Amino acid sequence: MKQRILIIGSGFAGMWAAVSAARVAHLQGNTNLEIAVLAPQPELRVRPRFYEANVSTLTADLQPLFAELNIRFIAGHAERVDSAESGVWYKTPESDSTFLSYDKLIIASGSRLHHFGIKGIAEHGFDIDQLDTAQRLEDHLNALASQPESAARNTVVVCGGGFTGIELATELPSRLKSLLGSDTNTKVVVVERGSQIGGRYSEALRKIISDASDELGIEWRLNAAVEVVDAGGVTLQDGSRIDAATVVWTAGVQASAFGENLTADRDNLGRFVVTEELQIPGYNNIYATGDMAHAKTDTLGNTALMTCQHAIQLGKFAGHNAAASLLGVEGLPYRQEFYVTCLDLGAWGAVYTEGWEQEVKMVREEAKKLKIAITNELIYPPKADRDVAFAAADPLAKFV
Missing domain, CATH: 3.50.50.60 (FAD/NAD(P)-binding domain)
Known part of the structure; x- marks a missing residue:
């Protein structure tokens, strides 16, 4: 009987968690592990670019990639975790309430803007x-x-x-x-x-x-x-x-409320405080990743931010660890010590910094070219090629 890793969300963290889990299964020669992504639509919405014009073009179809890697997509809106029964209740596109079981659950349901009750x-x-x-x-x-x-x-x-x-x-x-x-x-x-x-x-x-x-x-x-x-x-x-x-x-982001019935610590942004392996303490078969995870990036006290830079790597580690735990492979503690900032500044250009101390390395047009390369290429899904996708999904491979 197949075991199932269920991933909630098809954003940066969810998509990469799926690809990373598929990579581990492939490396182990395992064909009895089902990797399923539950989300409203099989696409990556390139949220970091939503300040640009032509926003309707800022999506990437995930179906070719998922088909190539044998990742199952399930259309629906996740509503509630039933940890006692190891399953998730979700609404189908037809609004039917459906239960789906899991052996490992990865919560990558993202975040939403918080209005703080501002009138009007x-x-x-x-x-x-x-x-x-x-x-x-x-x-x-x-x-x-x-x-x-x-x-x-x-x-x-x-x-x-x-x-x-x-x-x-x-x-x-x-x-x-x-x-x-x-x-x-x-x-x-x-x-x-x-x-x-x-x-x-x-x-x-x-x-x-x-x-x-x-x-x-x-x-x-x-x-x-x-x-x-x-x-x-x-x-x-x-x-x-x-x-x-x-x-x-544009002020204030809160983690998704999905999983709010779990008895677990959350930070002031609503993120689950997770272990090094990105598990939610008290739930050895549930992981949180991306904007849902309060995770330490290093041993210096830095914590992952709610950015695609961190979501991508968090997803890779979560997918790896969920699959590894089912297949008897050693897990990997999440680490992302190298941090950069590349800020678009419109017609002025851009600015690129390195390190948590944000040392400026590039400005104006030089930084703008890098910004375009990052947001138009680097953060997009890999092409639907097994070798290319799995190479990119390695949590220990260089990202930025």
């Missing part, structure tokens, strides 16, 4: 967190030119000055000029709670973000927080007002 943001705001919401923003931006000329029409407020907010804000000036005309007086405003531009980053990186913002004409409102969003703009907690037809929320 759900009704009047936009975001680029998911494919459908990013498409909604793109459709809205494309329709601005048909609206009467006004300062509010020409203004976009980006709420949150983190990685996503910076990439979106720096992309917008040229995008708005393209949509509204090069002579249009457009404005992009970033509302940031912190006291510094790029306050989470190194001093060298902060300066580059600030310089790029100045050159691109981006206004920052620091020490500021959103009170309410309405159809005409945003009111800040200090009482000031920004009239804008477009308000985009």
Whole structure:
């Protein structure tokens, strides 16, 4: 009788977990291990690029790869883990409630944007967190030119000055000029709670973000927080007002609530605090990976971030360890000591740093070329070739 590894989610972590598990089974010559991916659709949505235009093209079909590696895809929406029965309840596309058993479960259900209860943001705001919401923003931006000329029409407020907010804000000036005309007086405003531009980053990186913002004409409102969003703009907690037809929320991400019935520690982002092998303590047949895992990257106290850079490697280790535990192969403690940042800064270029101390290595066009290579090639699924895919899925192979 076949054993089953069930993977929840087809994002970066889920897709790579499946390929990595298939690699271990192949290396062991095992044909009795079923690797199944449960997700709404058999595609990778390239979320790190959702700040770009033409968002509908930013997906990758996983069916050829899964077929090549004999990975089973199951269409559905995972709802609940039944750990006592070693199974998952999910809704099929026809809304039927179905139970699927597992021998090993890998939770790679990702994360969602958190609005923190801000009034009006759900009704009047936009975001680029998911494919459908990013498409909604793109459709809205494309329709601005048909609206009467006004300062509010020409203004976009980006709420949150983190990685996503910076990439979106720096992309917008040229995008708005393209949509509204090069002579249009457009404005992009970033509302940031912190006291510094790029306050989470190194001093060298902060300066580059600030310089790029100045050159691109981006206004920052620091020490500021959103009170309410309405159809005409945003009111800040200090009482000031920004009239804008477009308000985009980029602040705050929370791990998926899937698995919330498990008795396990979670961090303040909702991620499971996992072992070195990415198991959830107390559940030796359940792993968490990607944005669902609070995992130590090294012995220096660093923890994986909710980025595709970490999700890809977390997925490879989770898939390897789940398959290894079933096939009598030694597992691998998750390690990802090398950390880089490659931040797109729109028409200014980009900036590339290395190490947790974020030492700047490239800027402007040189960094932009690297950024394009990363987001257009490196993070995409491998081609549907067994040898190529398995070589890339090796957790110990060089990634970045």
